[in-house]
Amino acid sequence: MKVDKTDTLRTKTSHRVVWITLLVFLIAPHIISTPLMTEIMIFGLFALGFNLLLGQTGILSFGHAAYFGLGCYGCGMSIRYFGLSVWGGLVFSMVLGTLLAAIVGALAIKKRGVYFAMISMAVAQMFYFMALSPFKKWTGGEDGLKFIPKLSLSFPFQVDLQSPFPLYYFVYAIMGVSILCIWRILNSPFGRLLQAIRENEQRTIASGYNVTMAKFISLLFSGLFSALAGGLFCVYLGYGPLSALFWLTSGTILMMTILGGMHTFIGPVVGVAVFLYAQNKLSWVLREWELVVGILFMTLILIFPEGIVGTIKSKYAARKAAVQEVGEAD
């Protein structure tokens, strides 16, 4: 029997989106500033990880700074104190992120809506204050984590991560693999289950799924990729800023994701790109960038109620449907 044609069609477009994104990121640093593009990739990965939970499973976490920051500090501290390689540091951050997700999940995954958001935010704030003062000796307090040895790769080949281009393509490789993994997860039976939970939890349970377990695993994946992004952020900066753990980071990633379109695959990355690009350009012109960001955000959301990618997609679908109808009427 033939597989439903539009369904495969949709999967294909989504697949194409992944390759186009990778292609854009391959060329972009030659056109736009390389550090900016590096940052966009890192936050793009963070947003994709965050959106696994928000857009795909329908769970709002208001404490994703915890995973990002933990990944950032975990990577930096393991390199500085345990003498791990960059690869080791990144693996360490992923393990930490997944562990934290498991703890938060065990405590709170059964809580709904705003309760889960608040618990996750409380956890994130706890990490922030722990890094700020009790563990100041190791974390560097408000100065952030410094004195990380100069970063370079010796495996699979010698790469100096101090210069922008090699660093960019190192981040690119990791983000590329991650994006493909996330895409694959979202199109697996498990990924479809997450969508169903987002759409109607009761119906999903009534169809025989263990929804709590699915949400828990979704949180684990989200924590893993967010922490990996955090680890990359540390590699990119060469130190661990305290702001990575601050609640504002949780808010910003939420804003970027909604801006790009949380019900689409690539929307979060687009949101990140628009946000960071605007921030970068406008803060040259205007010193009070924060003043503009609110207005900009409101304007964009008014124009793109489903996020940039989401709105374009549904406009396109509506037009296609209209053309089809006219065609059928003829």
Next chain:
Amino acid sequence: MTYLETKNLCKYFGGLKAVDQVNFQVEEGQLKSIIGPNGAGKTTLFNLLSGLYSPTDGKIYFRGKEITNKRMNQISQIGITKTFQITHIFPRLTVFENVRISAQSRKTSFNFWRKADSLDDINERTMKILEMFQLAASNDRVASTLSHGEKKYLEIGIALATGPQLLLLDEPTAGMSPAETILATELIRNLRDKLKLTIILVEHDMSVVMKISDEVVCLNEGRVLACGSPDEISCNEEVQRVYLGGRKEC
């Protein structure tokens, strides 16, 4: 063979006895309807059978095994699936995906790598069900754009996709047009006659109930008021008094 049996089943919400000492059996292959005035405990009874609520007291048996305190997803895996009184579908997914995801529940749920669209047997099963409900032509539409009646069919399709042995339908024809109701009645009858499903139906439309039921139970204030064939029930004076309204010569 007794398929489903409840023994002294009770559900109290504070002081309210929503379901009170209900004893009730369903035989294999039977289509049994539950009727009764609003607040009689029909939906609560359904929620107990499907595992959404756990009972205050009493026991539930399915094919001789006790299933009293199982959760809804476990009950579904055992072979009892329900539809909801207020239509529960996956609004932003396609009609095809609505049914496919439900069919998938019997095969795999925690596979993170395989492509969901490549599960051919699941796709095939999905198309069969969509054809049965005359939804095959709309398979690529987003489910929220369907008409009310179509959504109701779709939900029965979603429930059916799990391959249940016992189907619980909560007011499947509520809000349907007369034409849709006739089609739905026919469909439900086919589920019993052709697919050999055992069905429990909660329904307010007496014409549907009387036409297709093998047996009817009337609940009132959480208790079983009467139980019998459709003719017996429509002639029962008690039932006429509390629910059917007015007298009918028998």
